Amino acid sequence: MNYITIVGGDEREIALGSMLEAAKYPVRYAGFEAFPRPVNNTAAPLKESLSLSLVVILPLTGIDSNGKINAPYARESLKIESRDFGGIKAGTLFIAGRISDAIKKRLRHERALIYETGEWDDLALLNAVPTAEGAIQAAMEKSKITLHASKCLVAGFGRCGKLLSQKLKGLGAVVTVAARNNTALAEAETWGLETLPLEQLTTYVHEYDFIFNTIPALVLKKEILNKVKPMVTIIDIASKPGGVDAGYARKYGLNYHHLLGLPGKVAPVTAGKILFTVYQPLIVKQYRALEPGWEAK
Template identity: 30%
Template sequence: MLTGLHIAVIGGDARQLEVIRKLTDLDAKLSLIGFDQLDHGFTGASKEQIDEVDFTEIDAIILPVAGTNSEGEVDTIFSNEKVVLTNELMSKTPEHCTIYSGISNNYLDGLVDSTNRKLVKLFERDDVAIYNSIPTVEGTIMMVIQHTEMTIHSSNVVVLGMGRVGLSVARSFAALGANVRVGARKSEHLARIFEMGMKPFQLSDLEQEVQDIDVCINTVPHQIVTASVISKMPPHTLIIDLASKPGGTDFRYAEKRGIKALLAPGLPGIVAPKTAGQIVANVLTQLLKEDVLDRKGNA
């Protein structure tokens, strides 16, 4: 149980509703900021404006997956209120106050450094990333079906990157009968690709590997699908970029060449917000029990 914890949930999309539901079930006291247009009510949770919250009593702050923008503004789907997380607000929180976000940026990193607060980036955790790869794969399959005129079975698919998402994507497309090639840099990743029955190749050979493909799925978070690479692709190729914004594809050149290229970060929140929210909620509640309750008790 999370009895005795006062948590501020600031902004977010439908995934946050599952987080709120789980936290209220565990008896946490919640201040919901950026939810004034939400019809649903939660016992033990109150909708408040950010200037109405007493941050001296806040034990934890839960931000959306994207955290803040470069000016500290938090995205609020369920409100028109402009919500900005400032140094002044953070300085009011108790020393044990912990901030949870999916990812971070220079603003958020600077904020926690200047106020000496702890920041937990959930999407850097292996467990969250692996769980999230499940709806990511399903969403990717959906997009390929929607935007191509052929079956996945027997199509030529290139997956770039052999991280937690790339591994799940490659295995799933292979299971559907696609001819899957996977580009990676590390020798151990190339060996694992071979062991799984797929064709490995060095990312440095990407231009040679895309000349007969139907689908290119990128998970590498820097520009790797360059104009030079795109110029070697057949005109019907579909590019799906799963890397975080701005992705790893030269979208301008793809459009110029007439190749459909789709940036699709955050697929779990789009195709399966309930499941994606439950994934975050389950990990969050465990972290709150292990970390914040102990730190508060020792404060």
């Protein structure tokens, strides 16, 4: 049988697998030995699992240059070794957020198909919803004041920044958007938001009760953190390494939190449904091409 094998990931991948199973796809899991409820986790070596797969789905964090895969429910560190590539069938579809160049080169040598979805607009836009809600949930839990009537700074006005600003405003917060791009600042102003050129952050950062960073580059440096309110809550949702000088923030006891993978943590079923929506057309195409007579259920 040609399986869909889900290798690593968190609860959103489990939710995705359940939806694929409900659609009558043959699904196996690798790296979920410690998941709290039973799943069709394979105990087979990864090489064997890959050899039986028509589709391999990996986390949005993907595979790093050492072959390591994020697998919080695996009993041991999960990684693809050189020996695992030999069994991959030509045409096997690999779907991951990102894959290192070295691993991609090896997969292409085995004539695998590769889709890196980490920067796909549809996936990023849909994931912005649980990300924004998760950031707001964390801010409520980590602070001793309400968001309502508070002064919130949102650094960045991309997919997450826009949705987060909108939701904060809906909760009654006074929201300021900080960005470098004049077009982004102009758009934020048309949404009824306050705006601040990013280069002026040092001058005004002391005014804010909450700071949300969405920019994946160092924005809140030591000289800026020196001027924040003592009771400020800082939520960084940017991808690694984030946009906050984490070492300095922790050293001086700031209420700082770098939150990664929020969709899978705060809304795993919704996050799994998003993956299903985006990935299923790729999977249908794969099965129609390589499984004669197959039709989606």
